[in-house]
Amino acid sequence: MTFRGPPGLPDRTTEEVRESAVTATATQRRVPRPRADALRNRERIIGAAREMFVEFGADVPLDEIARRAGVGNATLYRHFPDRGDLQREVVLHVSDRIVARAEQALAESAADEAGTFEALRGFVHDAADERIGALCPMLSAHFDHDHPDLFEARDRIQDRVEELMERARAAGQLRTDIAVGDLMVALSQLTRPLPGTPCANMDGFIHRHLQLFLDGLMTPARSELPGEAATLEDLRKD
């Protein structure tokens, strides 16, 4: 099984690195274009890390990630000085794919007013296939939540999903007592891998759970919710 997304989706990290390099080359000689093999290694490491975070949890030995990526351990450390940096890049990488999926869903929802909730449903299942649950362990523990790139990624996701939800709400298809934080956290939790377990049997299950949860989001609301609707920002408050 590979976690690579569809070929049409560019890899933000690579792109940004490449772009900034090109820009720098054009203006200042101080930041030369990264070498092709270095970029390739960087990609391979992020890919291996995403797979192994999903498969074995956020505590997987970095040496194993390096081994799966086919590089020496020190190469991993050159690109990502500590575990937090690698985790962050993986989060950003996956975030980009999620954003792209959300934008796809927004396009669908714009094309078909009556299908707004279905567009949301599709996004949720797609996000699950992107292993969004792999990001969950990184939302906690020894992870620098204050990094500006993470803020931005979170905001980008939140904007798209909020818009998706708002359209479904406006169409009277989504209950009004929930917010984007409710959806994203439940989505993350329901798709979290059981570390060390062969995902095979789990994968089908996940989509059942998501489907059931989504059913609970539809109008009319079938129960009263405790607590308050929360955005992603609220989650970081203590």
Place this chain on the structure above:
Amino acid sequence: MTFRGPPGLPDRTTEEVRESAVTATATQRRVPRPRADALRNRERIIGAAREMFVEFGADVPLDEIARRAGVGNATLYRHFPDRGDLQREVVLHVSDRIVARAEQALAESAADEAGTFEALRGFVHDAADERIGALCPMLSAHFDHDHPDLFEARDRIQDRVEELMERARAAGQLRTDIAVGDLMVALSQLTRPLPGTPCANMDGFIHRHLQLFLDGLMTPARSELPGEAATLEDLRKD
């Protein structure tokens, strides 16, 4: 915060240990009744382990558990020769409490035919308060799933919850395309702790998610589910 249940619920583990000790005493003189302080230590270790598994994940250092339990590390190892043994005992401990809650719910459901789904709802929220999610990491990884005590505990839970669901199904309140495995896995996932995160903000959230998920379980079904309904046994197949 303490995770102790209501005083009315006896602690199976302690009881069983005591009983077997008594039995042994009655039959063979070689296994004397455990000393009172030994039993007390055993309880304290299990309690500390449950708290810390929830708080820091299943990988928390055993020495830290011993410290929180107020015993020496070697005492922990005397009672639980390795990490797996401790994990298993914690699972069994929590399982017992879950079973007791399920039986409470069954009693309620028997008293009020129309409230069968509400009884199920109550059980789910109670199970969340019992930190059933703490057991989730133990369902995976380096955990001996074939231990007979675990089989038995799983069956005991499954029997009660299946009965609860069956009654709600019979009352036409629970959709018919789901099975006990669907409920228990989603319940575990949605209540999984984010390791290292202060649970404070999370706790309220969990009950929102459960409520939404439960709404999705009600009749009439609002979507078609992919895959097949699964029991807990199915989950262990690979």
Place this chain on the structure above:
Amino acid sequence: MTFRGPPGLPDRTTEEVRESAVTATATQRRVPRPRADALRNRERIIGAAREMFVEFGADVPLDEIARRAGVGNATLYRHFPDRGDLQREVVLHVSDRIVARAEQALAESAADEAGTFEALRGFVHDAADERIGALCPMLSAHFDHDHPDLFEARDRIQDRVEELMERARAAGQLRTDIAVGDLMVALSQLTRPLPGTPCANMDGFIHRHLQLFLDGLMTPARSELPGEAATLEDLRKD
């Protein structure tokens, strides 16, 4: 070659640990007497560290120290959680021996008014034999100079040496434009080991240099000194 001091000099660290243990035992049961083998290991580690710091510098691998001490590496870390802790204990250990030597010298100087400078001279050579130079690398770099035990040790040395110098000054034998910092720093520097070099040939040399330096301290002063006389405290100011 062994760096052990004369048998009559007690080891402060061991003593203090033992004492505090005894005291604690007498008053509170919380700090039990350290085990005999643990104390022995602690001593062996400190001894090995002193030797190897002298021989190979402050960067000697801790695993090698453990090996020479005949213990596992983790035992070293149990006693001294990081390199700084071990360095500090070695410094304190050597400091105690230096203090004891200084007090010997004070006793001699009290007995023979005319021999005050000779008493100082003897102290300096004795301190060299105690490998005071081994402490020099620790006075710098990544070393927590603000630890209260170090302050105290420094003050204890300073008090004795200041008194020694004051008596020699009062007897008109020591030039008046120098302070304790001048003596101690030069003493440390002149006795610093050349890492990796067989000390054999160096040892004799050191005493020549000290002798020459001491000659320069005598009255009448033969030159004017640049800068200002400094105490040990002054050295830590930037």
Place this chain on the structure above:
Amino acid sequence: MTFRGPPGLPDRTTEEVRESAVTATATQRRVPRPRADALRNRERIIGAAREMFVEFGADVPLDEIARRAGVGNATLYRHFPDRGDLQREVVLHVSDRIVARAEQALAESAADEAGTFEALRGFVHDAADERIGALCPMLSAHFDHDHPDLFEARDRIQDRVEELMERARAAGQLRTDIAVGDLMVALSQLTRPLPGTPCANMDGFIHRHLQLFLDGLMTPARSELPGEAATLEDLRKD
């Protein structure tokens, strides 16, 4: 602070490299004259290495030296295949400056018979300012002491200093029981940097210590010296 000497002092290393290149060019066409930027890089690396050896000790990472020199690390390795080569070149570089200072002092001493000791004194303080102490770590450890260039450099220093001392001895100003090794080793030790410490406060101190030591070298001798007077060659015997 920069350690560069006065502009009038030529840099032997550069000169020699250039000469040998020229010579080679004249005889064999295979070794072309080094490019100007290569020579410049070589100088910058040696300069950076000298500074950083003094500042952080002989173990400073070579990559850091390359960074301070403003060149890539591989460039450093092109010029100096391993750490030993770089250390040796730095030693030779500093040696040249020391020799030049010694020759200045010889000139002064020739001009003023009565001031021979003062000339020696001046040389010692100047040598300190040249960071001769930075060479001390290189006299030990994993350093190839048998390299012919080092022999030659040592002999050149020794010749000049011996001559300086001989004149002072002849003038009756320098005690007769010491040799050049005594002076040079003490000089090196007293000027050794404390790695990681801001040298600021130390610098003034160093000159006090040198002054005191020099006072001890004057006639009449105030004590009897242990051991034997040693030359620099004697130091390498084990």
Place this chain on the structure above:
DNA sequence: GATGAATGAGTCTTCATTCAT
């Protein structure tokens, strides 16, 4: 039975040195 201490295996991280552009 309870405990503090010991330990070896394992992980993270750095750095000298080599490689490929």
Place this chain on the structure above:
DNA sequence: TATGAATGAAGACTCATTCAT
């Protein structure tokens, strides 16, 4: 030639587990 990147071989430190009191 100059350079950024890659790499394996250490070294610091942790932790599950065993040992000795």
